[in-house]
Amino acid sequence: MGKRAAPAGRRRAQSRRRGRDRRGPVSRLALPALVLMTVALGGGAALAHFNGQAADDAAAPAVETTTATPAPRPTTTQPKPKPKPTTKPPTPKPKPKPTPKKTVVPQSGAGTFTTAQASGDAVGTGGSLRRYRVQVEDGSGLSARETAAEIQRILAHPRGWAAHGRGRFQLVSRDADFVIRVASPDTADALCLRQGFRTHGELNCETADGVVVNLKRWMLGSPTFAGEAAEYRHLIINHEVGHEIGIRQHMGCPGPGKLAPAMMQQIKGLNGCRSNAFPYDEDGSYITGPIVS
Secondary structure, rough: OOOOOOHHHHHHHHHHHHHHHHHHHHHHHHHHHHHHHHHHHHHHHHHHHHHHHHHHHHHOOOOOOOOOOOOOOOOOOOOOOOOOOOOOOOOOOOOOOOOOOOOOOOOOOOOOEOOOOOOOEOOOOOOOEEEEEEEEOOOOOOOHHHHHHHHHHOOOOOOOHHHHHEEEEEEOOOOEEEEEEEOOOHHHHHHOOOOOOOOOOOEEEEOEEEEEEEHHHHOOOOEEEEEEEHHHHHHHHHHHHHOOOOOOOOOOOOOHHHHHHOOHHHOOOOOEOOOOOOOOOOOOOOOOOOOOO
């Protein structure tokens, strides 16, 4: 037969004992744990209280005692310098000097002449008065009036004939004692040849009615003369007018390095003399030389 069931009262008593047995071990283990937690918490609280200031100090962040550096102000960005060229720029070539305009002298003219309509006071202090007029060949490119004014200045120069008592000269437009003509080389050759002079398109001459000036020499000067063409014009007038006032012979060089006389044919060579355009030197002395023709 099976086991008989226990009485109800006995079952309740057994149930209570089993309940106490299940709670008993838990309670006995939890108590010591609670005691330890309490001690630990209490000690920790006491330790925290005792070391509260130190804990706070340790937990607080360190405070900087130095003055804070202000943030830099923004600066204006400077442009970067351009890199220097690694090669030198090419040296500019010097500009060529302008070539002087070449004076063109016509070889021939119209064969007719224009008389300068001009007159002036007589220049000079001694000798007889000699009146002259000036003519330029048509087609020569010269102004008759301007040419006459230049010849007037030449005859009045302080180193000329008039300044030293060798004659007085007056520019007129008519009733002249002699004429000074400026002619092209071809026309000058023709006029000079009438008096028997061969001028070869290069030279001047003195004729029965006056002076013939070669346009080429008037404009270009002489290759043997050291001065400008304007200075050489003094020599032309002084030499030919010297014949006009009675000095018929030509002179030669008075010595090496000395001034050539105005009555020397300097275009044919200086023979050691220095070219000179005036009858007198700066001291007023007459420049002379040996008679050669």
